[in-house]
Amino acid sequence: MTPNDSSRYRNDLPEIERLIAGLRLPASAVLQLYELAQHPPLDDVRLPDDAESAELLDRLGLAAADRAELVTARPDPQATPELWWLLERCVTLLRERQGSVAPLSPWPDLPDELGAVGRYLYVWVMLTAAADARAFHRSRGIPDDHSWAALGVLAGQLGNRRALHGQGGLHTQNWVTHHFRGAIYVLGRLHFERTMITFDPGSAVAAPGIGAPALGVHIPEGRLTPESCDDALDRAGRFFAEHFPDEPYRYATCSSWVLDPQLKEYLDPDSNIIRFQERFTLSPDTGPDSNSTVIEFIFKRPLAELDQIPRQTSLERGIVDHIRSGRAWHFRTGWFEFPP
Known part of the structure; x- marks a missing residue:
């Protein structure tokens, strides 16, 4: 000081x-x-x-x-x-x-x-x-x-x-x-944030460097069909090229429970969520226990009410059963080259 x-x-x-x-x-x-x-x-x-x-x-x-x-x-x-x-x-x-x-x-x-x-x-x-x-x-x-x-x-x-x-x-x-x-714009199914790489991207070929401009992908509620995601990414490419030409975005990133690879234990390989995961290369950092955040996002209920939550889909059953078994969900961070 x-x-x-x-x-x-x-x-x-x-x-x-x-x-x-x-x-x-x-x-x-x-x-x-x-x-x-x-x-x-x-x-x-x-x-x-x-x-x-x-x-x-x-x-x-x-x-x-x-x-x-x-x-x-x-x-x-x-x-x-x-x-x-x-x-x-x-x-x-x-x-x-x-x-x-x-x-x-x-x-x-x-x-x-x-x-x-x-x-x-x-x-x-x-x-x-x-x-x-x-x-x-x-x-x-x-x-x-x-x-x-x-x-x-x-x-x-x-x-x-x-x-x-x-x-x-x-x-x-x-x-x-x-x-x-x-900082954030709604472009079809996804939201995109003007940001930069602030995490360890791992050692993959063409991995971004720390501080590289990136578009942060945020996922509002709803179905993540591949077609809707492709459309959103296409819109984002045109939107930022037109309105932020001075900010060249070569990468897209996402930090979400949706990227937790543990979901593959509960969902079909051709499900929308798993196909969305496949777009990304994951950072090695697994992040903290995020059970309460995941329950609040999906069910609009606190984690303390876990035993009272109705489970109607394979995703909902998987989310709750995973926690009941003593395991944790994590917000994972991933990246891919943009435009894809």
Whole structure:
């Protein structure tokens, strides 16, 4: 820590201690707040007004239940000063990092004790920063339909929260920041993220080097037919060549439980998932135990309810039986040359 950093830390600490108490956060959140403290707003942060919010929510496709709660959970600098402090700095950070592929420092998870205004705070951050994301899209010549498709991922994340926890709000704020700063785009069946190689690709011939530009492949829910994946990859090749010609993407990567080779024990060789796996060369790193994440993604239920989960498909039976046998699923990372 430099002398200037030390002075800044001493100046920020009393405010951060106050925020920790006001937001009812654990002491471990102090570093997250300290990082956000370095991004004060240069101008007043203005939330979208009622008419602007209604138009945004229409375009983003939020469900009626989420819309109804959101409009009554509007943060206010006087009524909720600590939450407003957080909102201002999150909005500012998104504005500063528009177009960046580097991950942001994580934003703190807010406790349920803060009520609906806390559960929806990060939604208001995204709504406030939407105009900045749209401006970045326009600067790259990205059409409106692609712009709204990328930002519309927010609605699905709200739906996931409601299905998993039985209440509205956003708990995947750190994931959605990628969409609201121009890093991820929805192109048919798959989503593609402007990123770079950050893992050990192994020793295969033509393996990428660390730091090489890459398109991160993300898999929303639904069937992974080879035809739909081929179409998405073709769209991605044309999209990024047109709108990001200065970023030559030679590789595609994916990090997902879908790439766990243990799935071959439960699925037919010609199943969509196994055929998707065959596109990739796996990194040697097996990653941590991801059972809870896999169960939440597939069943929208916590791992603690494993014995109550209905199993209707071979995939669902395999996922649950694997865990019941005392084994773990892993998020595996793989790569292939792009375009394929």
